[in-house]
Amino acid sequence: MIFASKPVSVVCGVDLGIPGGTGSYDRLESFLLPVTQWGKQYILTTVGSTNKKQGDIFRIFAFENSTVVHSAYWIKVLLSGTYTELILGENLTSFVNCNKPCQVVQYIRGETIGSKKADTSMIVLPSIKQFKSYYRVLCSHISGFYSSATITIEERLTNGLFLNGVKMSYLNWIKISGTKYVWTVVGMPGTKLATFYHSSRDGNFGLLVYGWNGDNSYAYPGGFTFQHYSTEDDKTNQMAPFNWTFRDKLTNYGNKFVIGFTSQYSLRTYGYIGIAIAAHFDTNVTIITQSTSSVPLNVAIHMKEGDFLEYGLPRSLRMQGIQNNGIQVSSTMNISIECFNYYTGGDGYLALPTDALGVTYVVASYTPYNSVARAKIGIVSIHDETTILIQPIKNAVIEIGGTAYTHAGPIHVFLGKLQSMQVTSESDLSGTMIFASKPVSVVCGVDLGIPGGTGSYDRLESFLLPVTQWGKQYILTTVGSTNKKQGDIFRIFAFENSTVVHSAYWIKVLLSGTYTELILGENLTSFVNCNKPCQVVQYIRGETIGSKKADTSMIVLPSIKQFKSYYRVLCSHISGFYSSATITIEERLTNGLFLNGVKMSYLNWIKISGTKYVWTVVGMPGTKLATFYHSSRDGNFGLLVYGWNGDNSYAYPGGFTFQHYSTGK
Numbered sequence: 113m114i115f116a117s118k119p120v121s122v123v124c125g126v127d128l129g130i131p132g133g134t135g136s137y138d139r140l141e142s143f144l145l146p147v148t149q150w151g152k153q154y155i156l157t158t159v160g161s162t163n164k165k166q167g168d169i170f171r172i173f174a175f176e177n178s179t180v181v182h183s184a185y186w187i188k189v190l191l192s193g194t195y196t197e198l199i200l201g202e203n204l205t206s207f208v209n210c211n212k213p214c215q216v217v218q219y220i221r222g223e224t225i226g227s228k229k230a231d232t233s234m235i236v237l238p239s240i241k242q243f244k245s246y247y248r249v250l251c252s253h254i255s256g257f258y259s260s261a262t263i264t265i266e267e268r269l270t271n272g273l274f275l276n277g278v279k280m281s282y283l284n285w286i287k288i289s290g291t292k293y294v295w296t297v298v299g300m301p302g303t304k305l306a307t308f309y310h311s312s313r314d315g316n317f318g319l320l321v322y323g324w325n326g327d328n329s330y331a332y333p334g335g336f337t338f339q340h341y342s343t344e345d346d347k348t349n350q351m352a353p354f355n356w357t358f359r360d361k362l363t364n365y366g367n368k369f370v371i372g373f374t375s376q377y378s379l380r381t382y383g384y385i386g387i388a389i390a391a392h393f394d395t396n397v398t399i400i401t402q403s404t405s406s407v408p409l410n411v412a413i414h415m416k417e418g419d420f421l422e423y424g425l426p427r428s429l430r431m432q433g434i435q436n437n438g439i440q441v442s443s444t445m446n447i448s449i450e451c452f453n454y455y456t457g458g459d460g461y462l463a464l465p466t467d468a469l470g471v472t473y474v475v476a477s478y479t480p481y482n483s484v485a486r487a488k489i490g491i492v493s494i495h496d497e498t499t500i501l502i503q504p505i506k507n508a509v510i511e512i513g514g515t516a517y518t519h520a521g522p523i524h525v526f527l528g529k530l531q532s533m534q535v536t537s538e539s540d541l542s543g544t545m546i547f548a549s550k551p552v553s554v555v556c557g558v559d560l561g562i563p564g565g566t567g568s569y570d571r572l573e574s575f576l577l578p579v580t581q582w583g584k585q586y587i588l589t590t591v592g593s594t595n596k597k598q599g600d601i602f603r604i605f606a607f608e609n610s611t612v613v614h615s616a617y618w619i620k621v622l623l624s625g626t627y628t629e630l631i632l633g634e635n636l637t638s639f640v641n642c643n644k645p646c647q648v649v650q651y652i653r654g655e656t657i658g659s660k661k662a663d664t665s666m667i668v669l670p671s672i673k674q675f676k677s678y679y680r681v682l683c684s685h686i687s688g689f690y691s692s693a694t695i696t697i698e699e700r701l702t703n704g705l706f707l708n709g710v711k712m713s714y715l716n717w718i719k720i721s722g723t724k725y726v727w728t729v730v731g732m733p734g735t736k737l738a739t740f741y742h743s744s745r746d747g748n749f750g751l752l753v754y755g756w757n758g759d760n761s762y763a764y765p766g767g768f769t770f771q772h773y774s775t776g777k
Contacts, residue, residue, distance in 0.1 A: 136222035150213035151239020167200025230324035265317035277708025279418035366465020383455025433513020438530035460762030470578025568654030582645035583671020599632025697749035
């Protein structure tokens, strides 16, 4: 026994030992837990493989007299400073329960695993109460080592485990007799750093790391949750949970979406349209169309928690005039959806659930590149018997299904459920107002445009927010790179008269249905504050990024109040695309950001002048699905996704938190 007047650190073992007396010998060494951190209930497993010939040796130590140890094979009573030994044979797993705190040490027996000699090692085990829901573990960097993780968890919790952001749905779980626990071994060949976690904050599990390479081996517990005796609070190296519920507020996640796609340049019918779906829970997804220009769809898909799916749609669903080309996507649990539309030019946008849609919109498009290009508005009705009123901007000539409207008066159209309408014009339609008797979905843009009038042209398209979801404070950044030659173009739209817009460069007053433009040059970032709700739309200027041409795109920006602490975003699966995420966050919160379970401690943050915010760009090469989150539920940040591949690009906000006007929440 060791007693100290002040806390000390203790390691112990033997420089060469053979657990069980037969087999290979090796160094055995481990830290010790102080008796104040001992537990009462332990799960015993072997390590390295679930197919070993024999189990390991476990010693159970007592500090107090009359410590009663219960195992599956016997009951023993220990005196202070003594131990008993449990040797597992063909049964590779078991359990130990003590009436008083005890220490359990595992002595791993040497054996060949996967044709490679795996030597002995020792581990001081965590008790069940010391299991955690998050582990980040390191493996040996020395060449030739093979590493593994042994996971022990309650059987009811197995569905929520992730490794480095990927759900571990492929594991073969083995029951531990006499307990409610199961176990398995996960191989980690070539791994240096691995993050294991459960989607539930209460999904605690045990984890043991074991590495071997012939005559050398190492083993250690993935981590502990300790009792802090000065406060009686649980203390741990565990991060805060990131998998916040999607049910407590209205966001871009939902279970019903109605979407549409506007036509390509010169009504070309080639290319690709499709939707990318991210499932945040196990869910059944249904895709329905009523189109007469293609075979109607009624597709049912089951998706597991953490899955993503990119689903290509018939190109004939692109809108022209008034048709039945609306698309409804519904699910039994919340999902998120991105939409992609490529050919001569390409862009993508974030779909909004029907609960977040409204009846009043102000259009943001752009000047068409040439006489063939068109500014476009696409409207899809969610309900039957919906009246649409379109108030074009002054002097605009618009066309709906081959019919031209040259007057400045309002245009009335009646749409049924999932009916769609495309409005086109040879001129910019920005400022056009849309009023509907029932909520509708609206996308708009231009099939070919050049923000700023110079550089490359491309398709620009985005959803619109209803005016009830507009904000007052916005942070402006570019996307794709922090080293671009020039910033982007931002338009600020007003719905109410006397909307005062404050920027770092000027103050302007807007009338209803008008906008002002802020063009950023060498300063890639800025801010906008409005006294009344306003809509801010970003027009990304084309530029070469990383030797690859990055075309233009457009984004309807979230206001600061719409920032979130959790985003799961999808990138295009089409070969050759390079994707990135632009992050905007208060400087004081930068320390808590994670990407796919890995803390982003390496980022280079740049101050946004005149604000308390900083920004950076994170590359996502080869990524299809990425999860960004903050360790604090209140650690809200903005996120913009941008992907580029020569003549095609896409951009969309990672998500929104919305005001739910039916509840006020």
